[in-house]
Amino acid sequence: MQHFLTTESLDRDQLIAILDTAESFTSVDGRNIKKVPLLRGKTIVNLFFEASTRTRTTFELAAKRLSADVLNINVNSSATVKGESLLDTLRNLEAMHIDMFIIRHHNSGAAEFLTQHISPGISVINAGDGRHAHPTQAMLDMFTIRRVKGEFANLRVAIVGDLLHSRVARSQIHALRTLGAKEIRVIAPRTLLPSHIEDLGVVAYQNIERGIKNVDVIIMLRLQKERMQGALLPSQHEYYHLFGLTRDRLAMAAADAMVMHPGPINRGVEISSAVADGEQSVILQQVSYGIAVRMAIMSMLAGN
Amino acid sequence: MNLNVDQLLDNLQSETRQLLNKLEIEQPLIIGIHTGGIWVAERLHAALGITSKMGILDISFYRDDFSRLGLNPQVKPSQLPLDITDQHIVLVDDVLYTGRTVRAAMNELFDYGRPASVQLAVLVDRGGRELPICAAVAGKRIDLLSNQQVKLTGPEPLQIEVVTIDSA
Numbered sequence: 001m002q003h004f005l006t007t008e009s010l011d012r013d014q015l016i017a018i019l020d021t022a023e024s025f026t027s028v029d030g031r032n033i034k035k036v037p038l039l040r041g042k043t044i045v046n047l048f049f050e051a052s053t054r055t056r057t058t059f060e061l062a063a064k065r066l067s068a069d070v071l072n073i074n075v076n077s078s079a080t081v082k083g084e085s086l087l088d089t090l091r092n093l094e095a096m097h098i099d100m101f102i103i104r105h106h107n108s109g110a111a112e113f114l115t116q117h118i119s120p121g122i123s124v125i126n127a128g129d130g131r132h133a134h135p136t137q138a139m140l141d142m143f144t145i146r147r148v149k150g151e152f153a154n155l156r157v158a159i160v161g162d163l164l165h166s167r168v169a170r171s172q173i174h175a176l177r178t179l180g181a182k183e184i185r186v187i188a189p190r191t192l193l194p195s196h197i198e199d200l201g202v203v204a205y206q207n208i209e210r211g212i213k214n215v216d217v218i219i220m221l222r223l224q225k226e227r228m229q230g231a232l233l234p235s236q237h238e239y240y241h242l243f244g245l246t247r248d249r250l251a252m253a254a255a256d257a258m259v260m261h262p263g264p265i266n267r268g269v270e271i272s273s274a275v276a277d278g279e280q281s282v283i284l285q286q287v288s289y290g291i292a293v294r295m296a297i298m299s300m301l302a303g304n
Numbered sequence: 305m306n307l308n309v310d311q312l313l314d315n316l317q318s319e320t321r322q323l324l325n326k327l328e329i330e331q332p333l334i335i336g337i338h339t340g341g342i343w344v345a346e347r348l349h350a351a352l353g354i355t356s357k358m359g360i361l362d363i364s365f366y367r368d369d370f371s372r373l374g375l376n377p378q379v380k381p382s383q384l385p386l387d388i389t390d391q392h393i394v395l396v397d398d399v400l401y402t403g404r405t406v407r408a409a410m411n412e413l414f415d416y417g418r419p420a421s422v423q424l425a426v427l428v429d430r431g432g433r434e435l436p437i438c439a440a441v442a443g444k445r446i447d448l449l450s451n452q453q454v455k456l457t458g459p460e461p462l463q464i465e466v467v468t469i470d471s472a
């Protein structure tokens with residue numbers, strides 16, 4: 001692998017290799033010195049054109065635990081605001097002898113665009129591009145599922161929320177299918193379901209009580225508040241009433257169902273506090289595992 | 305060349321026992337290096353009657369050839385006590401050759417703490433060192449040519465042989 005852009009382009013063996021390698025990196029987390037020397041001397045740039053806390057900081061921590069040097073470039077406060085194009089920003093950073101770019105951008109395809117213009121030998125990791133993909137988030141979710149449930153073959157998974165705008169959901173669906181999950185359901189109001197989503201191999205539900213029945217894994221998506229203005233939803237309150245994950249609804253899933261969320265969570269909008277902080281929630285484990293998974297992906301690209 | 309693995313293990317165990325007696329170390333922490341080193345370490349651990357759990361080291365993250373070969377796809381987690389500070393360690397591997405694996409293992413060990421001492425025990429020391437590293441105890445010391453290789457297979461039964469690689 002030279003770049004890591006989508007989960008869609010990878011086969012089962014490649015996804016499993018990432019999960020297995022991440023497993024080894026979890027042992028670094030508990031040590032006295034939480035660092036391995038793999039990427040010593042490499043320079044990695046976090047190039048973020050969109051706000052992010054979790055993804056950016058876990059990428060930064062992962063890179064530092066691999067002994068790489070990390071630059072964080074937040075575009076709100078950089079030259080792009082002064083009118084510099086993405087390509088010019090890239091050229092300038094390349095001139096500083098960067099080894100790897102981690103990019104988040106509001107345009108779908110931005111990471112791939114970068115790979116087409118970058119010098120050979122430099123790796124690109126997609127940290128979220130528009131509505132297209134967020135593959136490292138999907139991989140840390142797969143890692144969390146495998147840690148808790150073991151195998152994928154017998155799992156019923158429900159993804160609940162704004163499927164229309166969610167790059168996370170798209171990457172999760174591809175990864176879950178490749179890893180052989182038994183059933184993937186998507187649950188959302190019709191205005192937030194992409195047309196033809198069934199073509200991805202999922203079953204769509206517009207009723208959460210029906211959709212959540214007997215599932216083993218529930219993945220909640222963040223309701224982006226900015227969507228409220230586009231007349232896609234009547235109000236936050238009504239959304240919670242119809243689609244929010246509450247204790248009563250969680251009880252309809254399998255007894256040992258796990259609850260996931262990529263964050264940041266909107267309490268009382270898509271999920272109740274009782275569920276988010278409850279025993280079945282693995283939301284904070286997802287954050288911890290994100291470091292090991294990103295270490296695995298970065299070291300696999302760097303050792304290419 | 306025929307090597308008898310039981311004979312080598314016997315030698316290694318008695319030499320290690322003598323060494324530990326001389327150094328007055330009663331309960332060292334035994335650490336095996338993936339994969340063959342673990343098989344040897346398990347037997348040493350049982351023979352010496354060590355009560356503490358054995359450690360496992362996978363040195364893939366510390367190899368000096370990462371930039372040439374990339375990450376070992378079969379990397380496994382290391383399993384060591386969280387703090388090894390002030391412990392006496394016996395580091396165990398199957399074959400000692402260039403010394404690069406042991407260098408990587410020591411670097412990893414020191415990321416877990418500052419041990420009181422580290423002794424190196426190997427089943428076979430085959431010569432050919434590229435680094436200033438030597439084994440405190442060895443089941444056997446032999447000089448092999450660079451096209452010869454000591455191959456350990458296991459874990460059950462544990463077998464050892466010297467193979468010659470054809471340089472095509």
